[in-house]
Amino acid sequence: MKTTTTGTRERIVRATSRLLQRQGYEGTGIKQISREAEATLGSVYHFFPGGKQELAAAAIRHGDQEFAELLREGLDSAADPAEAVTACTRLLAEALRASDWQDGCPITTTALETVGRAPVIEEAVTAAFAHWRAVVEEKLHGSGIGLTDARELAATVINTLEGAELAAQVARSEEPLHLTGRHLARLIDTYRPPRTAPAFTTAAPAVP
Amino acid sequence: MKTTTTGTRERIVRATSRLLQRQGYEGTGIKQISREAEATLGSVYHFFPGGKQELAAAAIRHGDQEFAELLREGLDSAADPAEAVTACTRLLAEALRASDWQDGCPITTTALETVGRAPVIEEAVTAAFAHWRAVVEEKLHGSGIGLTDARELAATVINTLEGAELAAQVARSEEPLHLTGRHLARLIDTYRPPRTAPAFTTAAPAVP
DNA sequence: TCCTGGATAGAGCGTTCGTTCTAGTCGCCT
DNA sequence: AGGCGACTAGAACGAACGCTCTATCCAGGA
Numbered sequence: 001m002k003t004t005t006t007g008t009r010e011r012i013v014r015a016t017s018r019l020l021q022r023q024g025y026e027g028t029g030i031k032q033i034s035r036e037a038e039a040t041l042g043s044v045y046h047f048f049p050g051g052k053q054e055l056a057a058a059a060i061r062h063g064d065q066e067f068a069e070l071l072r073e074g075l076d077s078a079a080d081p082a083e084a085v086t087a088c089t090r091l092l093a094e095a096l097r098a099s100d101w102q103d104g105c106p107i108t109t110t111a112l113e114t115v116g117r118a119p120v121i122e123e124a125v126t127a128a129f130a131h132w133r134a135v136v137e138e139k140l141h142g143s144g145i146g147l148t149d150a151r152e153l154a155a156t157v158i159n160t161l162e163g164a165e166l167a168a169q170v171a172r173s174e175e176p177l178h179l180t181g182r183h184l185a186r187l188i189d190t191y192r193p194p195r196t197a198p199a200f201t202t203a204a205p206a207v208p
Numbered sequence: 209m210k211t212t213t214t215g216t217r218e219r220i221v222r223a224t225s226r227l228l229q230r231q232g233y234e235g236t237g238i239k240q241i242s243r244e245a246e247a248t249l250g251s252v253y254h255f256f257p258g259g260k261q262e263l264a265a266a267a268i269r270h271g272d273q274e275f276a277e278l279l280r281e282g283l284d285s286a287a288d289p290a291e292a293v294t295a296c297t298r299l300l301a302e303a304l305r306a307s308d309w310q311d312g313c314p315i316t317t318t319a320l321e322t323v324g325r326a327p328v329i330e331e332a333v334t335a336a337f338a339h340w341r342a343v344v345e346e347k348l349h350g351s352g353i354g355l356t357d358a359r360e361l362a363a364t365v366i367n368t369l370e371g372a373e374l375a376a377q378v379a380r381s382e383e384p385l386h387l388t389g390r391h392l393a394r395l396i397d398t399y400r401p402p403r404t405a406p407a408f409t410t411a412a413p414a415v416p
Numbered sequence: 417t418c419c420t421g422g423a424t425a426g427a428g429c430g431t432t433c434g435t436t437c438t439a440g441t442c443g444c445c446t
Numbered sequence: 447a448g449g450c451g452a453c454t455a456g457a458a459c460g461a462a463c464g465c466t467c468t469a470t471c472c473a474g475g476a
Binding site: 023024025026101102108109111116125129152153155158160162163166171176182183186187 | 231232233234235308309310312316317319320321323324330333334337360361363364366367368369370371372374375377378379384387388390391394395398
């Protein structure tokens with residue numbers, strides 16, 4: 001009973017998550033979800049009697065975990081917090097390119113479409129952002145950055161990653177993400193214990 | 209002939225722009241647009257024979273101009289580039305609060321929904337982002353920052369504003385935008401001519 | 417062996433979608 | 447005066463929407 005049950009439910013959640021990521025909330029139909037998940041409409045409403053909104057909220061929570069794992073993977077790949085953040089931008093850029101620029105942040109589109117009009121979804125979105133900020137904050141604070149600075153920086157890191165991912169998707173290029181990695185690293189470096197702060201470099205002026 | 213023509217056309221574009229901003233592309237119907245613009249369906253298709261996509265592209269171009277004006281207003285309000293950018297975050301925060309957190313960036317939602325599947329819209333989106341980056345770049349370069357640095361910083365400023373506006377909308381708070389203003393100012397300061405660089409401050413550690 | 421309840425299956429409801437199409441109104445030019 | 451093109455008006459189309467509902471399947475306990 002449990003294998004089949006969780007099997008179908010999970011297939012539905014995963015399909016929903018991917019479709020919301022690529023087409024947004026209004027652009028994704030329940031019938032398309034059931035088709036993609038190889039489940040019937042009856043099964044979808046059996047597991048999600050709250051309909052499309054409940055389904056979307058579950059998918060957002062799934063995307064939350066997925067994105068958090070990617071963040072953790074990037075952050076764990078380097079001891080230095082600035083390097084760790086650029087590792088995240090590198091991972092995001094690779095994933096984006098690998099999906100032919102289709103798979104951006106799994107929740108942003110849905111979040112924007114439903115903000116202020118679907119409380120169940122908004123709740124999941126708010127929780128996801130808080131979760132991601134906490135993951136980054138932990139890394140920064142653990143690297144010797146003060147608690148308040150770490151918390152504030154974490155918020156900016158997440159926000160900037162969101163913006164850069166959008167830009168990269170639109171431009172079909174990894175460059176916005178890599179540039180963001182460099183700038184975030186530079187910003188983080190200004191919060192380091194003073195004796196280890198590196199000298200800043202400035203790009204050479206264009207020679208005409 | 210001209211007054212009536214441009215009158216109706218403009219009403220349609222404006223209504224579309226506002227609706228796309230608040231509800232996204234898929235969440236906005238053409239009939240709703242014609243109702244809101246006080247125009248008939250016939251008029252809508254008369255001015256936009258390309259249908260919903262052409263209409264959305266025109267609305268995106270409208271939002272492009274609108275957002276660029278806000279940017280210019282903020283950037284012109286201070287000579288110092290870092291202060292100028294925080295002025296932008298302040299303006300954005302005020303506008304967002306004034307609309308009860310409804311009016312975020314006028315094109316982001318539509319951009320995300322249609323990326324990779326509606327070339328006419330994508331073109332307008334790409335142009336808008338390039339336009340905004342150019343506006344910021346001009347200000348930064350005009351403040352003594354090197355051309356390459358200014359261009360790169362401008363891209364990050366725009367991306368970060370986008371991310372912060374999303375966060376502010378979700379959190380129903382001006383704080384993400386204000387915080388972003390501070391961090392962007394700090395980042396910009398690291399690119400200043402060396403003799404004027406201010407000493408960085410670090411938030412006081414929490415006292416338990 | 418039969419029963420029960422979770423799970424599957426999909427037809428069908430009323431509504432709305434984007435678009436097309438025909439009819440009619442109005443102001444200007446000849 | 448007459449006609450022409452720009453614009454307005456909205457009915458109607460097939461398709462798709464979210465959701466409800468009944469019927470059926472099937473493994474596990476009594």
